[in-house]
Every structure is written in structure tokens, then in C-alpha cells.
Amino acid sequence: MGKFLARRLLNYVVLIFLATSFAYLLAATNLYPRGYFEQMQPPPTAEVINAQLDTLNLNDETPLAERYAVWLGGVVQGDFGQSIQGRDVTPQIWMKAGVTLRLITFATVLGAAVGIAVGAYSAVRQYRRFDKASTAVAFFVLSVPTVVIAISVQVGATAINDLVGFQLLIFSGEYSAGFRGEWWQLLLNRIHHALLPTIVLALSLFAAFARYQRNMMLDVLNADFVRTAMAKGLTRRRALFKHALRTALIPTITYFTFTFGIMVSGATFTEKIYGWHGMGAWLIDSISQHDVHVVAAVSFFMAVTVMAASFLSDILYAWLDPRVRV
Amino acid sequence: MSTTETSTEPAPAPAVPPAPNRLRDIGRQLLGTRRVIIGLGMLVLLLAVAFIGPLLTGWDVGERDYTSLIDPPSPEHWMGTNRTGQDVLTQSTAGLQRSLLIGLLVALLSTAVAALVGSFAGYFGGLTDRGLMWIADLALVLPSFVVLAILSKHFVGNGGWLVLVILLAAFSWMVTSKMVRGLTISLREREYIHAARYMGVPPHKIILRHILPNMSSLLIADATIAVSTAIIGETALSYFGLGVQAPDISLGVVIADGSRFATTAWWMFMFPTLLLVVLVLAVNMIGDGLRDALDPQSKSRRS
């Protein structure tokens, strides 16, 4: 078991390393940091720019291999280099990752929980009104890109705020700048800010999970073991809840891995549109600023989260399903 | 249903092999699924809008009407104009054409790759399997968004959108290929595959003749879903200006343009968004209906 886990983790490390390196090399060859400095007002001289690029290890006149080696040397020691403005990247990773992970975690829990509940119930009520309604809703939500949802919710929130005459719904920023108060007031303020972006993100996840869970539940609905449970004296409802749902949850766990990647990129839009300073927003900004090291760092974060999600779902799978336990 | 038992006298053996009537059956089955009908209807309507719409508006794609900037819908501009005076309807329908094309091409490419990779990995197992699946894993881990964003400068110019198509396809085959692989592994142990092997049919023929046709329903349904995924993906990229590049146009570009004015000039956002949602909804309905109609497993669920 231990040896096995080690091998799997090693494979993850290799994949993460390759993904990050790939992103770095792609960014280093395609982005143009020199342009960032050339546009400055007043334009600095070529020597100044070269010196600046050299200190940042971004000079396109240095051979790529050399730049890569220097960068890699830093990464191995936990240093992702400096951003184009000259700030250290590593400490910022932690901060931004926190923002993104908070958003994703709450949205995932909310979306998956509601989605599983709705999906399972609509399977039990197959072809009844609830099933048809929830299927229609899920279908509709899945057909709307996150960007559109995010903007539409924002438009709606503006309308509601106008209607009630004060800021009932907040759609900008993670917390009110300069807000002071007790810890619970601070927490409340944060929750208030987090409400809309979390719902936006959770919405599409809900739809995906509702569809998936419905199918999984339909698969076990007529399973022999549900019939056995009823034959021993359980009512249909109890047999479905205790035996069918518990079993149908297992494949949903694997599905979670696939949705997680979508979550990370979905968070990019939500962050950008709702003014959160998370990983996604950072990435968009860094690309427009030709900030190679930040791009690599964000790629690293994304690879790690995808791998972590995959590992987590394996563990959960083994925990939920005694058949695969070792 | 079958009339297998009706004829008792031996019929004379025909001299030519008979033609099967399977396609007709599938067609009938499909048309019997309401969702497919509605989806197809919506899609036909959209196609009509996409190809006839630009002819009716009287405006050319990209043409600017400097007398009306950010004008609400009017007889002149049925869906209003944007900030540079372009007709929103004309722009949206032109975008719709391009989005549809992108969606179809990406779906075709990624499904083909997924089918080949998945079936070869599943059928041969061993090293082939491990190698191909490792590549799929790597592609899953690679931050596709970062790659697309960085390479977006190559989408400029004539045929630049084809690069976008290839990249979108390159990052959307993995999950399907894993599914195909799983199915292949279970199909590989089917007795008719064993039978073919024991007849001496070579592996690549077994894959093409027995394995892939038997998951065609999954592949068709999945390709349909891939169309909508690709359209949504393109929209998302375009929102950040990383998708189709000017002067090319797509629904995503029009929506991104409009979204900046979503609260002040609703028509610039609403109309293209509506087109997009209806398009994706139509495609999703067809895909889901196809899955139900073609997949024997999901059919048994329904009875």
C-alpha cells in the first residue's frame, strides 16, 4: 500500500513538473516582456530594459535553456521568481490560492450537495413533474456559459439594488476595503461579498451533478439489492435512501475529478467579473502584462489542484466502496 | 414484433448479399424522440437565422453606421447597434455561423482522436495502454486555458481560427477517450470479439469493424455534446479577448463586446446571448436525445 501510494504520488509529481515546465516554456517563448518595458512612459533606454530583464531572468537575449535552468533552480527551492513588477511570486501564490480555494470549495460543496439531492430525487420521481422540471432547469443552466451567468446575475443584482434602494447584493470585491469591526462582522462582510460569486459558480456545478446523479440513481433504482431490501421489510422510500442512494454516490465521486478542472477555469471568470483577486484573475492580468513567472506559477497551482482532486476522489472512492478497498 | 416464424417453406436463396435496413430503423428511432425533434427544429431555425439573417438586415458584416452609435432596436437596426455603429443582428448572425463551424470542427476532431486513442489503448492494453493514457493524463493536467491564452496571438489573420479549433480539440478528447477505453476493455471480452479473433481477423480490423461501430451511439452523442462544449469554450476565451481575433467574428466576440454594456445597452448583450443559449440548448437536446435513443442501456432504464 505504502509503496503503491509512493509510486502514484511520484507520477503526480512528474506530471505536475511537466505541466509547469511546459507552461513556462510556452510563456517564455510566446510572451514578450520586453514590450512591457518598452511601452513605459517615458520609454527607458535599451540598456536599462536589458538590465531590468536580466535581473528578472526574462531577457529574451539570454538562451532559453539558461533562463529555464535558472528558473527551475529557483522553483526547486520553492522560489517561483519575480513578477514583472519585481515582486516575489511565491508569497503571492499562497494569498491568491487562498482566495480561489475558498471560492471553489464553498461552491463545490453547495453545488454538489444540492445537485446530488435534486438528481437523486428526480430519478425516484422519473417522468413526474419534479423530474421534468429539474431536468429542464439543469439543461438550461448547462447551456449557458459561466460568463453569461456571471454577467446576468450581476445585471440582475444591479436591478434589485436599484429597486430596494441600497446595496442588498454586493458583486464587487472580496470584502469592503477599510471595513473595521468585530471578527463576526468581518466574517459577515466576507460572506455577504461571497454570496453571489459562490452561487454563480455553484449553479453550473449543480446542473452537472443533478444530471449525473440522476443517471447513476436510475441505474441502481431497479437493482436486485434494492429489491432485497424491500423484501426484508423496508419501505420503498427507505430502501431507496439507505441502499440505492448510498451505492449510487460512489460513481459520482469519480465524476468530481472531471468537474474540478472545469471549476478552476470557471472560477477565472467569476473572479474577474466579481473583482476577486484570486488565481484566475491573476492569470488573466499576467498574460496581458507578459508576466512569464506568474503564468508558470498559476499553471503550477492549477496542475496541483487537478492532481489533488484526482487523488482525493481516489481516496474517497476507496473509502465509500468496500469493493476497491485494499 | 418479429415475423420470424411466419414463413415455413424454404425461400430460394438470393444470389446477391442483401442490404441491411438498420439505418432506417435508427432514423425512425431518432425521430421518435421528442427532444431530438425539438432540438433539430431549433437548430434548423438557427441555421436559417445565421444564413438568411445577414441578407435581410441590409447591413454588411463590420459595416458601421456612424449616424447611430449604441442605438436601441429600431426599424433600421432590428436589434440596435453597438458602440461603433455596427448592426447587432448582422454581427450576431455572422458570429453564429463562425461559432457553429468551430463547434462542429472541434467536435469532429476531438471525437475522432478520442475514439482512436481510447480504442487502441483499451484493445491492446499493456504498454500501448499505459503510454496513451499517460499522454491523456498529461493533457488533462496541462492548464489548457493558459496554453490557449498564451497562443491566442496565433489566432490572428486568415485561417487563424483554425488554429483555435485545433487547440480546442487538443484539450477536449481526454475524458471521452478514457470512456472509450473503458468500453473497449469490456467489449474486448465480448464473445463476438473473441470469435472474430479466432477467425483470424487482424486487430485493427476488429477495432474498426466491431468495436467502434458498437460504441457509435456513445460517440455520436458525445460528439454532439462536444459541439456545445466547444462553442461555450470559445465564448469564454473571447470574453477575455483570447478567442477568435478581429476582424474575424464569433458569437463569443459579440457577447464580449456587449457584456461591457450589459447594464446600459441591454440589446447589445441580450440578443447574441439569446442566440448562443438557444444554440447550445438545441445541440444539448439533440445530444441527450441521441444518447437515449441509441444507447441500449439507457433505453432499458426507461422501460
Add this chain to the structure above:
Amino acid sequence: MSTETVAATDVARDGRTADSPVLEVTDLTVTFPGFDGNPDVHAVRGVSYAVGRGEVLGIVGESGSGKSVSSMAAMGLLPEHARITGSVLLHGEEILGLDDRAMAAKRGKVISMVFQDPLSGLTPVYTVGDQLAEAVLVHDPKTPKAKAHDRAVELLDLVGIPNAAQRYRSFPHEFSGGMRQRVMIAMAMANNPDVIICDEPTTALDVTIQAQILDLLRTAQNETGAAIVMITHDLGVVAGFVDRVLVMYAGRPVEIGTVDEIYYSSRMPYTMGLLGAVPRMDLDRQGALVPIKGTPPSLSHLPPGCPFAPRCPIAQPECEAAEPELLAIGSQPSAEAIRLAHADGGTAPGSTGVHDTGVQRVACIRSGEIADRGWTAQDIYPVPEIPDVPAADVPREDRPEMLRVEGLVKHHALNKGMVFKRRVGTVYAVDGIDFDIREGETLALVGESGCGKSTTLMQIMDLEKPQSGSVSVMGKDVTTLGKSGRFALRRDMQIVFQDPMSSLDPRMPVFDIIAEPLRAHRTGTAEVTRRVYELIQLVGLDPEHATRFPSEFSGGQRQRIGIARALALEPKLLVLDEPVSALDVSIQAGVVNLLEELQARLGLSYLFVAHDLSVVRHIADRVAVMYLGRIVEIGDTRSVYSRPAHPYTQALLSAIPIPDPEKERARTHIVLDGDLPSPANPPSGCRFRTRCQKFITLSDTEKDTCVNVEPQILATNGGDQGAACHYAERRQVV
């Protein structure tokens, strides 16, 4: 069970007279409404029966006859959209139409059920103990957890699970099929029910395990005194186990009577055909089996008259006028009366809504005639003539060798865990076996699941170099073959598979399926067409079937397509992997007859792999019995069946129920202990010793030999028969 309930049920039981039935079903019908314009499916059409305390009623029928659906309806286990009418009285109380909550209180408490497939019958994510305890707790939620636990352990012990207290914590996938079925029976017994419905309880099990489970069911009946309804398609199981039999066809009872009446004086052509179609293990020369032509009617498009009339050899025009009622022999209306009623536009006779009266009743208008003339199956069914194999005159040793297997070994890795996969051992699937097949001969390879017979077959078909030992086909050693040689050899040996569902590509029309081997071996187009139609007619199909897809055919027809495909290249050796085990008895007979006919006409050799020893006796010339990857006994069929020498063969043959009630009652079965040991960890010395009924009777020194020395096959009679047992002794067991 708490004392109050014991008292209560005792009062309830005492309150009834001895002859009042515990469960009485009257005129039960079940209809599944068709969706999307499909016609309704009339799954059960008027079933009536009654079972008294301690009585065992058998419900017999082929798949789709409505036997399971009727009992599920009685248990309230059908999906909500099923339309159920009629009456089900449990202790005189109507339970049909009770709401789910009230019905749940009865289920598992007063009436319980054992299902067919023990593999999927238990929830995979809970321990067997918890699932068993749940059966106790659900009817008495006030029971302390610990008490429910103790009761569950007690039940596990009662049904013969060793180390019950420890196995309580096992998950279903850690149990073998037989053990899971024991758990299911424990569950059904948990609350001492008054009725136990057993729905094909042994169909999915091996024959030695079947013997154990049947024994256990008898114990359960003694323990609880319950009435048992035994639903099965196996006429052997019924013969020895039940008191009365109800035969169902197309959703309707067609004959009911005591077991002896049904087996020895059936008056219904369907029942007679069914009994004639069963291959008999106890008869030496049975002759050709009785095939029933055609297939059962679709339950959504029933003919107006007797549903069996289209397949019945003695059908008259009157049979198609109206569906006959289930009436006592001789009280059926005459053909004249039916004609008159029909001419008057009289309605079809109503339901079979008479109460179960206990006398033999038949739903056939000619039943009186059959009784008067004393007809048997052989009298009314045309039995095909099967010619003799031409090569049979030549002594075995002088005939050319078609297949020789020597010391064949196939081991494979045993992996554990699905997510965290790793190798934990080696499975000794096939561990050194020898046999040969001569021209025109049938060798049957028999054994229970996991004995290695399928692995052997695949190893032979692969034509690859075995891990050890040798395989030679028509004198050519496969290790010496190149790619082209292997390809050429494939012409000479072909395979027919077990499952007619999965052996044909569902996306190909029949023509292409049969043409595939021809095309693979580059036959010209015109020749392909000619040959395909020749084959279609050879196996008894219609040329017009060529454009159809496999899903449009019944199981028996699909198996014929599979046989046609296997014969396309004119092979000399046909490998048959359980070719009839997925088919219903009446269909199976036709396919068995076809195989025998083809062998005689084309001079084929068969390697016949099967677990059904009755079919084997019927079709095979020689038989090899496998146990845990080794052959334990081999020889000509007649010697092995009449006087088996190896204890395992003896147990195997003894475990098979014979469809003859008197013989069956007179037999004592050898019931083996426990399950097949894991092929990853076979016992030392003789592999069978852990379950051997002879081993325990031996002295300690004799036992030492069994433990330490692996027995080799030695001749046990002057002829062909040989057994791998240190203490082999020929003995009659059938």
C-alpha cells in the same frame, strides 16, 4: 424476535384449521402498460394457487412465462406502474392493494423471498451482518443493536457460514455465490415467516453448491414450518423438492397437480414436451431429445386461442378459437361445443378464476383424449432421426488425432483492489492437464465454475505457445507455427460460444456475421454469398433472415447463427463453450439435436465445455472432469457416469437432481462441504482432499498420502476410464 410476537403469531397460527391455506392467490393478473405507443405486456394472466402450512409448491416455466412476476406481485415488489388485479390472501387477509408501509410490515415478517442472483442481491457497501441485522431491526426497531447483532450471527451460523461472528463484518464481495445465497436465505428466515418464496434460488449456482442450498432450504422449512413456493425452470430440482407443481406458459397456468401426476401422467402437451426435452443423466441411451418447435409467443401480441397451439403438435382448429380454461381432466368442453360457442360469437371462456382445488387440472381441450389414449411425449412429438457418426466403426486408437493437449499450464497474476491495483499472488487456473480428441468424437470438459475449463479452452483457441506443456491441432504443434501457419490452422478449428446475446455483433446483419470468417480468409464475393445461404439452411434458418439483426432473434435462433458462423470455413474441430446453457429446455433440445446431426453429417469432432452433466451425458463420447485446474477423472461417458471412480465425480453426479420424482426420492445425495478453494492457493497433495467425502473416512496414514502426494491419473478399469485418486474405487451413484 420478542416474546410478544412469538405469542401473537402462535395464536394466529393456532387460530387456523390445518387445511386452510397460508397463502392463497386467486386470478392474479399483472399488466405492464406500454410506453410511447408500445402495446401493453400481459405478463401474468390469471394465476391461482394455494399453499398450506409446511407444503411446497413448485412453479415451473420457461423464461418469460410470468412465474417470477406473479410472486413479485404477491410480495408487492413490482414497480408502481404495473397494473395488478385479482386477490392475494395471506392468512385470509387480502394483501393486494395494501399501501407500501402496511405491505412492508408483512414483507420479511410473514412472507419472505429468496432471489435468483445472489451476486447482485446484496448491497455492496454494507457488511452482510449489518444487512442481516437490518432484517431483524426493521420489524422491531426497539430491539437493542447488540441483540440484533447476536441474532444475525446466530442466523449466519444456522445457514452454515463458518466463523459466523467474524464473517459478520465481511462485505458481500468477499463471499462466494453460494455463501451469499446462504445469507439471502438467512435473511428470509430471520423473522420466522409463514411463507418463503424462492425465485430460482439455485439457478446461478454450481451443482454441488445447489445441493447444499437445497439441503439448507429443507432445513429452513423444518426450522420455520413455512410454506414454500419454489419457482424454477429446472425440472430436476422440482422433482425432489416439491409436493405440488404448477406449470406456467405465456403468463398462464396450463397444468397443476401433485408432482407425481405431473411427471408421470401429464395431460398437457406443453408439459409433456418439456419433460421430454430434458436430457437425462440417469438414462444410458435416451435417443434424440423432444424438441418443441418455435418460440413462446410475445406477451404483448397473444394469439386469441391457446397460446401453445402454434407450437403444439396435436393442435386442432378449435384450439385457436378460445383460450382453454384450467379444468379437471375430462371436464373440458368438447371440440364440438367450442365450435358452436365460437360460431355464436360467444366470448372466450373467462379467467381461470377458480380456486385452487388440489386436484390435477389442465388447460388443454384434448386433455381428456390424451388421458384416454395414454399418450406420452414420444407419441405426440415428432422426434428427429439422428444418423450415426460414420467414424464410429473405426476403433478410437486408429482414428486421426484432432487435438492433443499435454501438460498444459496457464497461471495468471492475481491482482487486488480496483483503484490501488497490485499483484498479490498467482492463480493456478490450469495446472497441467492432458487429453486428446479423435476424429468424429466428442470430448466433454466438465467442472464447476473456477475449475479452469474456460481457461483451457481459450488457451487452445489462442494457438499461442503455452506457459508450459503443448497443444497440437491435427498433429501440428502450435509452438512451431508462424503467423501464417496459425492463420491457416484457424480454418480447421472454430468456436461456438455460450451466450447467444454477446456472441453475435449486434450491429451486423446475419449475412455479414456468417460471412465474416469467409471474408477474413479471402473468399470471393460470389462464393461467400452461396456459402452463407447454404449455411443458413444447414442450421435450419430461413434465407430471408439474412438481412435481420441478432436482436430480432430468439436465443435458440441466435445460437444457430453462431453455429453457422463457426461452420463457415468447414472446420474439422468445433469447440463448444457451454453452447446450450443459456437456453430454455425446449429450445436447448433443438440445438442439441442439431449439434448431433451436424456431427454425423459433417464428421466433426467436438470439444464440448459444460457444467450441465445431463447434457454432457447425452452428447459426449468421452468426458473429462476438472477440479481446480486439474483433470481428476477421464474416460468414456458410459463408464464414468455409471461407475465413477473419483470421489469428486461421484459427488458431482450425485448432486444432480433427476427429473423423476420416485427415483429422486429414493436417492441420497452426497453433499460436499464448503466452497471451491481459491485457485490461487490450492491445497497440497490432492487438491480435492479439503472437501472430499472419502478423505474423512480414511485412516491417518492413508490421509498422509492425500496431503503429501499429488495423485496422477491411473486407469481404473480395463478400458478408457482413469481417475486421479489414491483410493479410487468405482461406485454407482446415480
